[in-house]
Amino acid sequence: MYDGGGVFTKRNIMIEQILHIEIETCLLELYSAKNQNIQFQKTRKEFDGDVTLVVFPLLRVSKKGPEQTAQEIGHFLKEGVKEVCSFNVVKGFLNLSISSEFWFNQFKIAYNTEEFGIQEAKKDDPTYLVEYCSPNTNKPLHLGHIRNNLLGYSVSEILKASGKNVKKVQIINDRGIHICKSMIAWKKYGNGETPETSGIKGDHLVGKYYVEFDKYYKKEISELISSGMEEKQAEKEAPIFIQAQEMLRKWESKDEETVALWKKMNQWVYDGFEVTHKRLGVDFDKNYYESDTYLLGKKVVEIGLDKGVFYKKEDGSVWIDLSDEGLDEKIILRSDGTAVYMTQDIGTAIQRQEDFSFSNMAYTVGNEQDYHFKVLFLILDKLGYDWAKNCYHLSYGMVDLPTGKMKSREGTVVDADDLMEDMVQTSKSIAKDLGKLDGLSDKAADDLYEMIGLGALKYFILKVDPRKKMMFDPKESIDFNGHTGPFIQYTFARIQSLVSKYNSEISDIKFVNIKKEEQNLIKQILDFPSVIQEAATNYSPALIANYIYDLVKGYNSFYQNITILGEENDELKNFRVALSEKVALIIKDSMNLLGVEVPNQM
């Protein structure tokens, strides 16, 4: 969960580092105490001050009441630390006010730092692998995949920004009975239909035949039942089902015709996925295919047997006993010698270690597989791979709909392509109603609708803590008021407009007296670096999303209450434009970490 460097990344903005050192000296002098738990938090807005020291943990060494302890430390800091200009005590909380000169100077440094908060990875920085998407090739992507893709992509970008080398990978489930079902249905009832002849996107076309399969399968079952067969028997003996199984056997024995059909239909799916991925704005550095990796696990099994981690039953199947860890026995290899999912995952993990020498790996997979990954990491650890402890299951909750659960068999799935298109169309109609896009070319306007529609979707999904199940309400997600992506995009666009109306160049920023609103905004800006680090260690885009929202609210309040371009003092005006510009840059950089773009006009 924490990076290996032992770096203390939490809330490490400059002022807390300074105060930390000073307070250590203070505690030593006043109470001869060392190595105390020094706890800071931001001062709540209803109190005076910028940084608050929680003194309760220090009462042990001060041997005095909270009020008095806080007073003593407060006096010491006010006397000895130039940044501390005043303090007050409320119960056990010491609120410290930091001089506006300090904040101003910090802002100046941030302003002059390009890509403030973002840390470029060097070659020998650790490499993180992020697996996400990992689809089956028998049907198109749906809403659940969207959450998966957005999370995986965003986490990758956040890790990059936190100074890690990152590789995005996916494993494509391209073999097995599911794809054979589509294949057999297409072969029997497809009449040679292709994406070209039908105009249907490849993944949707293959999905169509997966549904067809199910239709004929059910029909055959009921026919068999009405002719007197037991249901279970019928499910096994339905001709189309037997044909699908036969096809899988043919595929496994590398039957030429079957492999050719498999390749053709999978290619349709890949072409379709590519369109979806592109529109969604996600990409991958390397794809792994199950048809390549499903044989990998066998080597591993031998290693495991040699080490005594696994054991063989009489029928030849291979198992691991995890009952000491409070889990059960788990099968690693079937008695017929074929691999199960777990075998493959072990093999793939090791393969990836050979490919990338990663230090950490994150799997973006829904929480219904929590148990699977718990077991997987445990097995890798038992096999003696020291990187196993750095594997992380980025487990996310299901996406529910207001209408109920998403079930593919009941046809209540929200298709990814349809959803994106709906979002874009909605943003189009709203933007047209508002009529602010005069002077934009058709192309530029279309790009904008795309940006807003997808921005709304992405922000809505990413702002929720990944672990929690979430409710996706299409209506609410396209509401452009409130805590939404378009709200943030709007603020960005408005700043662009403001900055472009500022006639002069932003000159060297001179010290000016800043107001409370401005100081608050500066503090929010200075939080950005630690927010990135925190989001990275927690694998949580939601932390970024919520940070941006707070920043934007802070800015809008400033914007609404303080004149910027109307300010007569040139240095003050210069500062306020610079402040606005910096906020815009952070909005842009942080939104990009979510995979969301921001427009100059909307």
Next chain:
RNA sequence: GGCUCUGUAGCUUAACUGGAUAGAGCACCUGACUACGGAUCAGGAGGUUGGGGGUUCGACUCCCUCCAGAGUCACCA
């Protein structure tokens, strides 16, 4: 049934990992464009954080116990 996760305003959700009076948005009320974009801002109302115990200076957060929901426990993936 065993194990895991979730439960916060009518709805969607935050809470710096144990800190101050639990923050926001939607919806509902009240105000604000003779300043830079009103897709905005200022304010009001709305909470026994599922219930009950415990730990402590202090609990949405940790422990126990119920209640409700979800997932998982296959020679499925």
